[in-house]
Amino acid sequence: MGFKTRQIHAGVTPDPLTGSILTPIYQTTTYVQDSVDEYLAKGYSYSRSGNPTVRALELKMTDLEDATDSICFGTGIAAVQGVMLAFLNAGDHAIISDVAYGGTYRLCTKILSRFGVEFTFVDGSNLEAVAAALKDNTTLFLTETPANPTMKCTDIAGVSKIAQKAGAVHAVDNTFLTPYFQRPLELGADISIYSTTKYMDGHNATIGGAAVCATQEHADAVRFIQGSTGSIMSPQVAWLTSQGCKTMSLRLDAQSANAMAIAEYLEGHDKVEQVSYPGLKSFPQYELASSQATGYGAMLWFEVKGGLTAGKKLMDNIDVFSLAENLGSVESLITHPVTMTHAAVEEAERIRVGIIDGLVRVSVGLEDVEDLIEALDKALAQV
């Protein structure tokens, strides 16, 4: 079956009791057992270790990526944490994309480093640098591509080969492109990580995450961490996310087309210093972005001439776009990563990896593109 059929139907069967076409929200703590000897006969015992509404979303995510099993989490960062705790012990070393979600960087440097885990943040666009960062105790590679917020891309197949040779796990944060546009497991990665908050929900309604695993062994290791640390997704969030998933490909197609038009408009504007969008020929990794994904997504960034001051003026005055964190929803959002999403990254590290002060991040939504461009045009005229 094709992706559009699967995003609607996978994981869902009519409710056996009523025929309800949507999986009900199983709002329950516990599940009554038929007898001591038949404990777990129906598959559920207590909602920290499993809930049918959450399971329906997990089965959908597994199917969409032709994976083996998935684990949904309360947040995207909890999914990142679940994968890290599953494959890192004290004394182990992990290689992480040097540009990654700010919360991932903070989790490594401020929390897991306290427990004796060592991290190297490496330029994922440079496979030689990735290979050179390898140590005897490297057990996990976590790459994010395209990366939040610089859009830097990592060669998923290339890093997967290095990881496989080293006997390490390669997890890819695939939040920006979703399995509709990019399929890390088919490129050799072991785990895809999602903030379902973004394109899977798609409506600015929920916070959630998922780890989609190629092997049952990895899935069991991640689920064990989840059950032990308690970072579960709620049934309401799973239900809303399951509804959002049904239109994911349509939203991504339309939002990406809007993003392409906006990127081209910005590139031709004389008040714009630079634009970064993987679908532009001027994007430094245009070839890689085109070869490992079937779409370019709906995230881009640009810098206004005049840097931070001009950028702030634009973000404070623009119509239609909301000044807010989050991305991937139908509403277009504009964000200043240095003060908002990536404030936890130290200035020196931000400069090293290219998160410049004037970087304006745009999550392109589903509005009429003419309205979005007009709003940008008006805001740029004011700076």
Ligand SMILES: *Cc1c(COP(=O)(O)O)cnc(C)c1O
């Ligand atoms: C938002 C985001 C996260 C964190 O997800 P939450 O749902 O906010 O916890 C992780 N990775 C990427 C790439 C993100 O954009």
